[in-house]
Amino acid sequence: MTTLLLADHDGRALADATARALTPAQAIGDPVDILVAGNDCAAVASEAARLEGVRQVLLADGPALAHALAEPLTALLVGLAPGYTALVAAATGTGKTVMPRVAALLDVAQISEVTAVIDATTFARPIYAGNAIETVRSGDATRVLTVRAASFPPAIHGGGDAAVVSIPVPETSARSQFVSAELSRSDRPDLTAAPIVISGGRAFGSAEAFRKYLEPIAAKLNAAIGASRAAVDAGYAPNELQVGQTGKIVAPDLYIAVGISGAIQHLAGMKGSRIIVAINKDPEAPIFAVADFGLVGDLDLILPELEHAL
Amino acid sequence: MKILVGVKRVVDPNVRVRVKADGSGVDLANVKMAMNPFDEIALEEALRLREAGHADEVVAVSVGDSASTDTLRSALAMGADRAILVKAEGRTEPLAVAKILMAVAMREGIGLAILGKQAIDDDANQTGQMLSALLGWPIATFASKVVAEGETLLVTREIDAGRETLRLALPAVVTADLRLNQPRYASLPNIMKAKKKPIDELTAAALAIDTSPRLTVLKVSDPPPRQPGIRVSSVAELVAKLREAGAL
Numbered sequence: 001m002t003t004l005l006l007a008d009h010d011g012r013a014l015a016d017a018t019a020r021a022l023t024p025a026q027a028i029g030d031p032v033d034i035l036v037a038g039n040d041c042a043a044v045a046s047e048a049a050r051l052e053g054v055r056q057v058l059l060a061d062g063p064a065l066a067h068a069l070a071e072p073l074t075a076l077l078v079g080l081a082p083g084y085t086a087l088v089a090a091a092t093g094t095g096k097t098v099m100p101r102v103a104a105l106l107d108v109a110q111i112s113e114v115t116a117v118i119d120a121t122t123f124a125r126p127i128y129a130g131n132a133i134e135t136v137r138s139g140d141a142t143r144v145l146t147v148r149a150a151s152f153p154p155a156i157h158g159g160g161d162a163a164v165v166s167i168p169v170p171e172t173s174a175r176s177q178f179v180s181a182e183l184s185r186s187d188r189p190d191l192t193a194a195p196i197v198i199s200g201g202r203a204f205g206s207a208e209a210f211r212k213y214l215e216p217i218a219a220k221l222n223a224a225i226g227a228s229r230a231a232v233d234a235g236y237a238p239n240e241l242q243v244g245q246t247g248k249i250v251a252p253d254l255y256i257a258v259g260i261s262g263a264i265q266h267l268a269g270m271k272g273s274r275i276i277v278a279i280n281k282d283p284e285a286p287i288f289a290v291a292d293f294g295l296v297g298d299l300d301l302i303l304p305e306l307e308h309a310l
Numbered sequence: 311m312k313i314l315v316g317v318k319r320v321v322d323p324n325v326r327v328r329v330k331a332d333g334s335g336v337d338l339a340n341v342k343m344a345m346n347p348f349d350e351i352a353l354e355e356a357l358r359l360r361e362a363g364h365a366d367e368v369v370a371v372s373v374g375d376s377a378s379t380d381t382l383r384s385a386l387a388m389g390a391d392r393a394i395l396v397k398a399e400g401r402t403e404p405l406a407v408a409k410i411l412m413a414v415a416m417r418e419g420i421g422l423a424i425l426g427k428q429a430i431d432d433d434a435n436q437t438g439q440m441l442s443a444l445l446g447w448p449i450a451t452f453a454s455k456v457v458a459e460g461e462t463l464l465v466t467r468e469i470d471a472g473r474e475t476l477r478l479a480l481p482a483v484v485t486a487d488l489r490l491n492q493p494r495y496a497s498l499p500n501i502m503k504a505k506k507k508p509i510d511e512l513t514a515a516a517l518a519i520d521t522s523p524r525l526t527v528l529k530v531s532d533p534p535p536r537q538p539g540i541r542v543s544s545v546a547e548l549v550a551k552l553r554e555a556g557a558l
Contacts, residue, residue: 010471067474069476070439070442070448070449070451071448074443092470093451093452093467093468093469093470094470096435096439096451097439097449097451097452098439099439100404100434100435100436100437100439100440100443101439101440101442101443101449102443103405103436103440104405104408104439104440104441104443104444105443105444107405108405108524109403109404109405109523109524109525110404110405110434110436110440111525112433112434112435112436113433122528126433126533127336127431127432127433127530128321128327128336128430128431128433129430129433130533131326131327131329131336131533132327132329132336132530132531132532132533133530133531133532133533134527134529134530135527135528135529135530135531136525136526136527136528137525137526137528138524138525139524139525139526140524174448175447175448175478175479175482176448176449176450176476176477176478176479176482177476177477178474178475178476179464179474179475179476179477180474180475181469181471181472181473181474181475182472182473182474183471183472184471184472192470196557221558229488232489233488233489238472239454239468239472239473239489240468240469240470240471240472240473245430245433246348246427246428246487246488248470253557254552254557254558264326265323271533271536274557275552275555275557276536276539277548277552288539288541290536290539291539292536292537292539292540292555293539293540293541293542293548293551293552294539294540294541294542295541295542295543295544295545295548296541302545305545306545306548306549309545309546309549310549310558
């Protein structure tokens with residue numbers, strides 16, 4: 001009875017989502033191994049080994065595993081599966097792509113975006129954009145889960161000293177190839193890990209205004225910047241900043257929503273935040289229903305004043 | 311090339327669902343239903359590939375009870391050439407749907423399957439991935455751009471850190487993200503024409519696929535409520551309240 005946690009990383013550093021995913025992986029109740037797969041990623045494995053409460057770290061390192069392509073990663077996990085009773089990944093882009101494939105090849109159900117581990121086979125997860133919580137019990141021999149990182153505190157860094165064991169990279173004839181990537185370069189903290197998030201909506205009216213009003217406040221608060229779907233669709237912010245049912249799920253200590261009306265799809269991505277502030281000129285905007293503190297007014301007047309007051 | 315598009319009948323995205331008092335599920339009685347929005351995007355992309363000469367036929371497939379015929383009619387009205395309803399009783403999990411789609415893809419000689427990245431009811435985000443694994447086809451999830459190039463597809467995907475482009479050898483599976491395209495509205499003449507287009511019916515049993523759920527739903531409950539908040543009248547008051555709450 002052992003659990004395997006698939007690590008997320010960029011080749012250099014372990015993602016915060018993995019340290020968080022370790023918490024529910026341990027809540028299943030069995031020893032946890034972490035799998036670090038990639039190309040030239042030994043440093044990530046060493047970092048994973050320092051997380052508290054890890055039995056061992058498996059390192060699969062080779063060019064075939066670069067860019068976290070679905071096919072080689074699936075083959076690797078399916079090959080390891082017989083040694084485990086639960087396979088877990090954070091519900092990141094990689095986890096969401098690979099874990100259903102692994103489950104299908106094991107002929108078991110996959111349980112997505114788990115927000116609570118009730119026991120080794122029983123899990124809670126949001127459905128209908130978080131408007132209902134479903135508690136399910138798995139009858140399968142192997143449980144394959146993705147877990148919502150924002151719902152769990154991170155495991156302690158530096159508390160552990162697990163062994164790193166190198167494992168072979170399986171031969172696969174991948175029929176997909178990596179071509180190119182356009183990665184965002186931002187000085188801001190990671191949206192899914194930042195303690196403070198300030199998000200903007202369509203009310204900004206332009207990409208220039210979005211940056212002009214939000215960036216100085218984000219810099220002062222050391223906050224991440226997020227966006228509503230409307231702001232991303234309008235081109236004010238890049239896709240990776242979208243917060244919502246189909247974007248990133250965040251649960252910071254403080255979430256400031258500016259010029260965001262509060263569609264259920266957006267609320268699904270942020271209503272787990274500890275404190276929510278809504279700034280909107282429409283006093284009837286649905287975002288106020290979930291806000292701890294609401295301020296009605298024009299963002300071009302309020303935001304400069306807020307920057308000044310911080 | 312034939313393109314398969316999976317379409318699911320779900321609660322209309324603008325409806326706020328209510329959890330049943332007995333905790334057995336959400337109340338779907340008299341609730342407006344619609345095609346899953348991501349499936350509309352998937353279908354639109356398939357139609358564009360056909361219109362650009364990269365495909366000859368677009369086949370819409372839905373798994374569900376006879377009410378899913380409405381969803382298939384909508385797909386035909388948007389421009390799908392044919393539709394297949396695979397009847398399955400009760401709750402069908404993504405694994406069962408993926409097995410059904412696999413069987414249909416093999417019968418139909420499908421060259422590309424495009425699915426919505428997730429259904430907005432169960433928010434599972436699994437079926438396309440499972441289908442690709444079962445068929446042994448490559449996959450690109452969360453597609454925001456698809457370009458056909460000979461026997462390959464160049465797919466740009468929305469990933470956590472930005473965007474990346476993959477090249478897939480066909481046959482392949484693609485799952486559609488929000489910004490892949492803006493789905494068309496069905497015109498009245500096309501709605502009329504759709505009434506004459508064929509909808510074939512199959513059953514999961516006839517395809518020899520066991521759709522019994524692997525998960526037992528123990529309960530469905532309301533999410534924990536948030537405490538009601540307050541309105542503040544000024545930036546100064548807001549900052550003071552946030553400091554008081556230890557948020558700044």
